[in-house]
Amino acid sequence: MLRVQAGEVEAFPALFERYAPRVLPFVRRFVGHEGRAEEITQDVFVQIYRFRRRYRPESRLSTWIFRIATNLCLNELRRPEHRLRVDLWKEPDDGSREGPVLADPQAVTPEDAVVARELAVALDREIAALPAKQRAALLLSRLDGLAYRDVADVLGCSEGAVKALLFRATHGLRARLRDYFREE
Amino acid sequence: MMIMRCRGARRSLLAALDGELGTAEREALNTHLSGCEACRTAADETARLHRALAGMAQVADPPVSLESATLRRVRGVLGEEAHARAGFGGGGLWWWVAAPLAATLAGVLVWRSHPGGTPSGPALVGVPPMIAAEQRLAAGEAPNRRTEQAGSRPVGGTVRDESPEAPVPPPRVAEALDLFLEMPILENMEKLENFDAIRTVDVGEGTRTEDGRG
Numbered sequence A: 001m002l003r004v005q006a007g008e009v010e011a012f013p014a015l016f017e018r019y020a021p022r023v024l025p026f027v028r029r030f031v032g033h034e035g036r037a038e039e040i041t042q043d044v045f046v047q048i049y050r051f052r053r054r055y056r057p058e059s060r061l062s063t064w065i066f067r068i069a070t071n072l073c074l075n076e077l078r079r080p081e082h083r084l085r086v087d088l089w090k091e092p093d094d095g096s097r098e099g100p101v102l103a104d105p106q107a108v109t110p111e112d113a114v115v116a117r118e119l120a121v122a123l124d125r126e127i128a129a130l131p132a133k134q135r136a137a138l139l140l141s142r143l144d145g146l147a148y149r150d151v152a153d154v155l156g157c158s159e160g161a162v163k164a165l166l167f168r169a170t171h172g173l174r175a176r177l178r179d180y181f182r183e184e
Numbered sequence B: 001m002m003i004m005r006c007r008g009a010r011r012s013l014l015a016a017l018d019g020e021l022g023t024a025e026r027e028a029l030n031t032h033l034s035g036c037e038a039c040r041t042a043a044d045e046t047a048r049l050h051r052a053l054a055g056m057a058q059v060a061d062p063p064v065s066l067e068s069a070t071l072r073r074v075r076g077v078l079g080e081e082a083h084a085r086a087g088f089g090g091g092g093l094w095w096w097v098a099a100p101l102a103a104t105l106a107g108v109l110v111w112r113s114h115p116g117g118t119p120s121g122p123a124l125v126g127v128p129p130m131i132a133a134e135q136r137l138a139a140g141e142a143p144n145r146r147t148e149q150a151g152s153r154p155v156g157g158t159v160r161d162e163s164p165e166a167p168v169p170p171p172r173v174a175e176a177l178d179l180f181l182e183m184p185i186l187e188n189m190e191k192l193e194n195f196d197a198i199r200t201v202d203v204g205e206g207t208r209t210e211d212g213r214g
Helices: A009-031 A034-050 A061-078 A081-090 A110-128 A132-142 A148-155 A159-176 A178-183 B006-017 B023-035 B037-054 B064-088 B093-113 B129-138 B171-175 B177-182 B184-193 B195-200
Strands: none
Touching (some): A009 A034, A009 A110, A009 A132, A034 A061, A061 A148, A110 A132, A110 A178, A110 B037, A132 A148, A132 B037, A148 A159, A159 A178, A178 B037, B023 B037
16 A cells, blocks of 8 residues: 555556455345445546545554445445345345355265355345444454454444444344354 | 542443453452453453454455456556656746747737736736726826736737737737636646656556456
8 A cells, every 4th residue: 555655556466466356255145235336336436546645554454445435335335226235135035145164173964055045145135234334334344354443443433332333233133133043 | 549430440341351451440340340240241241242343354356357457547646646746846848838828928928918008007917807997096096997807808809009018919819818828728738748657657566467356
């Protein structure tokens, strides 16, 4: 990033290749729409380039990038067309849509694998239904493993507020997915 | 020693799993869990949810089309920046056009704000028409219709009673004053001047290997 800031545009593709594999899944889960996720990921990197001089090396680059990504995702959720998109995305709940592969070491039998996949789809669905800020906090801390301090930095709130957001998010998920966790 | 109740314990479960609890809080949570069956059940469920969520963590290689589309847009930004730099900081043709036009514009403004009919009065260059009129009224002068209506009246009309020293723009310039105020000519000159730079700038090609990756 420092090279990009210094005017070496040739360094930008390397920056994209390093961070896009983390940004794209984050955006995809945040907005719940593959096509829009790719467009927003493009927007994220265009903004990174456009505002490259605003980055301060004192802060972590990933935090700065995810702040841009989160803001663009929150903007997307505020758009009136988004409701329609999410509804369309939710339609195939008959198991036909492929969920993410859960890294569950206990899912050794085919039955367990099926349950793990069902849980993944259910998790996707329930995360998509969370309020935007809770969803942002959860995805940032879970998908990208950001520390609470960094999540607070991205969301522009205190660590205490991040803890509260995560508590509400996980409390809701646990309540709605209790059957899966009891059966395990 | 810190004492934790059920409410506090349940709020701390995820933070404990994430390693975000301080030592005192962690000890208080452990003490509470050892004596509270309901919170232990909640802790087990939270731990399972935590594992399931951890399984979601993944990276995904973006499609090549996404990378190329993004770099294309970044090239566009680069072009815009080159355009803006050339427009405001560069030399060349822009200044050759801007300097005479700015001089003409300044002349037009002087001409428009000059108090016609009062050759001995001071010219209120740069003062808005309404304020200029108020200042003259305060000084005991008669209202000057020409100055007050300058914003709406076509320039180059029939009333031309200004003093002989006032610069008079050529009639074609006076008829097209808006063109110089908005300066579309200058904007187009910038584009023309930087066309080659915008067209030839490329971000990604220099670092690509044969397989298309950087």
